[in-house]
Amino acid sequence: MRLYQGDYARMTVYSDDPRALAEAFTRCGATHIHLVDLEGARTGGTPNFDTIRAIRAASGAFCEIGGGIRSMETVARYLDAGLDRVILGTAAVSEPAFLEEAVARCGEKIAVGVDIRDGRVAIRGWTEDSALDAFAFCARLEALGVQTLICTDISRDGAMRGTNRALYGRLSEAFSTDIVASGGVSTLDDVRALAELGLYGAIVGKAYYTGAIDLSEAIAAANEVKA
Numbered sequence: 597m598r599l600y601q602g603d604y605a606r607m608t609v610y611s612d613d614p615r616a617l618a619e620a621f622t623r624c625g626a627t628h629i630h631l632v633d634l635e636g637a638r639t640g641g642t643p644n645f646d647t648i649r650a651i652r653a654a655s656g657a658f659c660e661i662g663g664g665i666r667s668m669e670t671v672a673r674y675l676d677a678g679l680d681r682v683i684l685g686t687a688a689v690s691e692p693a694f695l696e697e698a699v700a701r702c703g704e705k706i707a708v709g710v711d712i713r714d715g716r717v718a719i720r721g722w723t724e725d726s727a728l729d730a731f732a733f734c735a736r737l738e739a740l741g742v743q744t745l746i747c748t749d750i751s752r753d754g755a756m757r758g759t760n761r762a763l764y765g766r767l768s769e770a771f772s773t774d775i776v777a778s779g780g781v782s783t784l785d786d787v788r789a790l791a792e793l794g795l796y797g798a799i800v801g802k803a804y805y806t807g808a809i810d811l812s813e814a815i816a817a818a819n820e821v822k823a
Contacts, residue, residue, distance in 0.1 A: 614647055618655035624811040628658045630746075630778075630799045636664025637685065637721035642673065649677045662709050662746070663721075666691065671698055675705060683746060685709040686719040688737070689726050699741050707744035707776075708737050712763070713751065722750055734771055744774045744796070752780025759786045761793070768793045787814045791821035 618629055631651065635643045641664050642648075652659045661674055662683030671682050681704075688695045688708045698706045710730060711718045717728040734745060747767055749760040759780040767775050774796035781787065782803045790798045798818070803809040 615650050615654045618651045618657070621811065622655050622657050625815045626657060626811060628660070628797065629655060630776075631659060631661045631663075632683075633661065633663030634721065637662070638664075638723065640664045640666055642670060645673070645677070648674075648679070652678045652680075660707060660746075662707075666694070668694070668697060668701070671702065671706070675702065681705050681707050681744070683707045683709045685711065686721075689717060689719050689728060689733070696740060703741075704743045706742065707746055708742050709746045709748065710734055710737075711748045711750055718750060731766075731770060734767065734773075738771050738773050742773060744776065745771070746776045746778055746799070748778040749780060758782050759790065759798070761786075761789050764790060764795055765793050768795055782808055784809065784813060784817050787817050788821055791818045 621629055629651065631648055633642065633644045633648065648659075648661055658680045660681035660683055661679050662685055665671060665674070665682055665684055666687040674682050682698075682702070684695060684698060684706060685708070695708070710733060711722055712730045713722070713725065715730055717726045717730050717733050718724065719726045730747075734747075737745060747764070749763055752758070752760055759777060759782070764775065764777045776797040776799060777790050777795050778799040778801075781790070781798050781800050787798055787800070787809070800809055800811065800814055804811055
């Protein structure tokens with residue numbers, strides 16, 4: 597399932613078999629799968645842990661997980677279950693000591709989700725505005741040693757209006773960390789443009805589920821630019 601611009605009242609369920617979906621992704625050539633526990637993002641905890649673990653086991657892909665990860669115990673639980681990378685969101689903002697410990701202990705296995713609304717960082721499943729400037733926050737993360745930032749333009753997420761190329765271009769120029777674009781990736785042109793900007797990756801969500809993007813074609817388009 598997915599939300600429209602982070603609104604839990606506007607939720608769409610695309611499949612009741614996420615493990616089968618993950619296997620379909622890998623058949624299309626996907627090597628990485630981005631997972632978010634939407635319930636965990638809003639309330640904390642790991643309510644969908646068993647499903648997430650099953651997706652990792654069935655797909656064999658590199659899997660990263662975000663949503664409700666607010667303690668080293670939760671980080672360890674996911675990594676011990678075979679997840680390849682853990683994404684901190686709200687906790688990276690509200691608990692800097694936890695973020696520092698996670699990066700120090702787990703290194704590249706820790707990514708930070710920078711969810712951007714009107715230039716500021718949103719937290720708690722996008723339901724609250726932290727008042728932090730997004731670029732200042734990214735600079736702080738880079739200085740700390742975070743190697744992967746997953747940056748989401750909330751205004752474009754699920755809207756099928758194209759990705760915010762200007763924003764991602766600025767992020768790519770400003771930081772040397774790996775930047776993954778999320779939100780509004782709606783066409784093959786979006787995929788190509790993000791690859792040309794030098795971004796590390798792009799997350800395709802609603803466009804895949806609605807058939808607007810063929811995943812195999814998107815992977816081929818990105819690889820062509822990088823070749």
